[in-house]
Amino acid sequence: MKALFNVAISGLLIxxxxxxxxxxxxxxxxxxxxxxxxxxxxxxxxxxxxxxxGEVEFNKDEFAMRAERVAALSKMPxxxxxxxxxxxxxxxxxxxxxxxxxKDWDDFKGKxxxxxxxSAKLAEVAxxxxxxxxxxxxxxxxxxxxxxHDEYRHK
Amino acid sequence: MKALFNVAISGLLIxxxxxxxxxxxxxxxxxxxxxxxxxxxxxxxxxxxxxxxGEVEFNKDEFAMRAERVAALSKMPxxxxxxxxxxxxxxxxxxxxxxxxxKDWDDFKGKxxxxxxxSAKLAEVAxxxxxxxxxxxxxxxxxxxxxxHDEYRHK
Numbered sequence: 001m002k003a004l005f006n007v008a009i010s011g012l013l014i015x016x017x018x019x020x021x022x023x024x025x026x027x028x029x030x031x032x033x034x035x036x037x038x039x040x041x042x043x044x045x046x047x048x049x050x051x052x053x054g055e056v057e058f059n060k061d062e063f064a065m066r067a068e069r070v071a072a073l074s075k076m077p078x079x080x081x082x083x084x085x086x087x088x089x090x091x092x093x094x095x096x097x098x099x100x101x102x103k104d105w106d107d108f109k110g111k112x113x114x115x116x117x118x119s120a121k122l123a124e125v126a127x128x129x130x131x132x133x134x135x136x137x138x139x140x141x142x143x144x145x146x147x148x149h150d151e152y153r154h155k
Numbered sequence: 156m157k158a159l160f161n162v163a164i165s166g167l168l169i170x171x172x173x174x175x176x177x178x179x180x181x182x183x184x185x186x187x188x189x190x191x192x193x194x195x196x197x198x199x200x201x202x203x204x205x206x207x208x209g210e211v212e213f214n215k216d217e218f219a220m221r222a223e224r225v226a227a228l229s230k231m232p233x234x235x236x237x238x239x240x241x242x243x244x245x246x247x248x249x250x251x252x253x254x255x256x257x258k259d260w261d262d263f264k265g266k267x268x269x270x271x272x273x274s275a276k277l278a279e280v281a282x283x284x285x286x287x288x289x290x291x292x293x294x295x296x297x298x299x300x301x302x303x304h305d306e307y308r309h310k
Contacts, residue, residue: 033194033195033198035191036191039191069230069231072224072227072228
């Protein structure tokens with residue numbers, strides 16, 4: 001009876017250990033995913049910034065292509081923000097998310113939706129030739145990034 | 156005269172050092188960018204695989220959304236493959252790319268174009284209801300990933 005009990009306990013322990021391990025894996029993957037998406041957003045955003053600032057010549061096709069990419073990418077990171085994956089909350093621990101994200105989830109979600117909206121508008125105006133409109137909408141998109149970073153990202 | 160010469164030499168040294176540092180930064184960023192994009196592809200690809208294998212219930216809307224994302228993402232990694240950024244060729248050194256990518260650039264580019272094409276087709280058929288067609292096209296897309304991994308990725 002005792003042996004059987006021990007086997008049952010070991011079984012439970014193993015089951016609970018692997019459940020934890022699996023959850024941890026899922027958390028790390030969520031962090032890597034959202035970081036990957038933000039990396040891709042940054043990569044495409046920076047050359048647009050250089051064009052808007054006049055540091056490099058404005059290339060309409062490239063700008064429109066990158067705006068299209070950022071609009072597509074902006075829909076992706078939200079599902080990577082799984083609760084319990086802020087800085088220090090995972091085993092690897094290395095990320096910039098603040099736990100306020102989950103406390104103020106609706107506000108955070110709203111800010112992510114604003115990024116989606118502004119970058120969709122940017123992709124739209126980037127098809128045209130109105131440079132003032134393009135610059136203004138690029139500014140609005142950058143602002144929507146910043147408003148989230150200010151509140152929900154470390155450093 | 157000698158002092159002037161020394162100043163000129165120091166200036167050259169600083170210029171060349173910062174040029175190297177900048178190039179190294181650019182290389183690391185290119186690696187992070189393409190890894191980020193692949194991370195995002197994987198994240199969206201895995202739930203489709205689980206649906207195709209019947210491990211989770213097929214959800215048409217989710218499948219179509221993820222297929223759309225993979226199609227958009229598949230256009231992005233190529234520009235992150237900057238020459239001199241294979242495994243061990245950058246300071247951080249940690250990535251899975253083989254230097255054969257730049258030796259066989261046209262073949263590599265062709266394989267990336269195949270991923271783009273197959274995933275665009277997948278996004279298209281995913282709008283319909285023909286499960287056989289969806290499964291077959293999912294297989295073709297996975298194959299286009301694999302054919303590149305087999306030749307150009309370590310492990």
